[in-house]
Amino acid sequence: MVQTRSATTQNTVLVAVFAAVIAALGIVPPITVGVTPVPITLQTLGVMLAGALLGAWRGMLSALIVVVLALAGLPILAGGRGGFGVFLGPTGGYLLGWIFGAFVVGLLVQRWAIRQDNVVVRHLCVGAAAIIGGIGVVYAFGIPWTSVSTGLSLGTSFTGSLVFVPGDLLKAVVATLIAVRVHSGYSRLLDA
Template sequence: MTTRDLVLVALFTALVVALGVIPGIPVAALPVPIVLQNLGIVLAGAILGARRGAAVAMLLVILVAIGLPVLSGGRGGLGVLLGPTGGFIFGWILAAFVTGLVAERIAPAGSSLGRTLLGVGLGGILGAIVLDYAAGIAWLLAVAPNEAGLPLGERLVKTTLGMAVFIPGDLIKIALAAVVTHALSRAYPIPRR
């Protein structure tokens, strides 16, 4: 990585941390709150590209692991990473990478708004919804107690349906990320890597 790459990764990590100042909104009966930090993850992948976007998410995970309160609500530490939301946090690495990879392929720098919406939208849906949710749900099933004694298949269905409440908000965040990516690429083009 060049010095410029390192600076961009640090700046976008700071953006994701700043989005964590806004407290998460708890969702009834779910241990996962609605947060804005995943908007920053999608932006990192869409604007910086797959490698640097994933580096942003990895740096964030490292900051959480060493105990810095960089997540929504001032949370941090290994307890958070090993708790119910840990899979979603680790999933951000994959989310940023896939968002960046798809955006790089479909909407290269200087693309039209429609093409940017398509590239960032598809990348965000695949990365920040499909893959991040899969990582988060798998982790949640592994660490959450099975107090009702349900079979794994039934727990999987109930948990997946419970996560559906997050999809509309995440789609709005992905659309916002696409619009910001398009505007920024016009004002200050950053080659994706």
């Protein structure tokens, strides 16, 4: 019984800490580009890290907490945004995508990437997980919603999202380097 409470407490703390990391990355001001009404933020790095470090369910819960708090009106999104209106605007799909993106990153890292014996292959696989979940899944929610909410064609919304790719690839590299390093020193983190 004591171990169960300890594990539950540890999981709760880890989820809360990574929700705070995602929110804290919102302090960095968003970069607005003229091509799309969606700004560039650092918060997707937090989503990738939550999944890559905590695994599927805890990573997803971290992102979900941030999304729910933002929905409730807390100004924890980049630029001090929050509230229901943000979810109806062009960024709403990306925010919803954070939840599923963190889950996919975590699932791929937990079940496949971190289990690779060769360190180079492990880095490549964790990087692939961050790209698939943290970019692919998030964009799969964000691009169509941006199209719907702005009246832009799906093709224009897709083309506009390409401006995010270089920065998001850099975030995936950072998340990969951190995750592989942390898991090499604390291999039981995904077991909790």
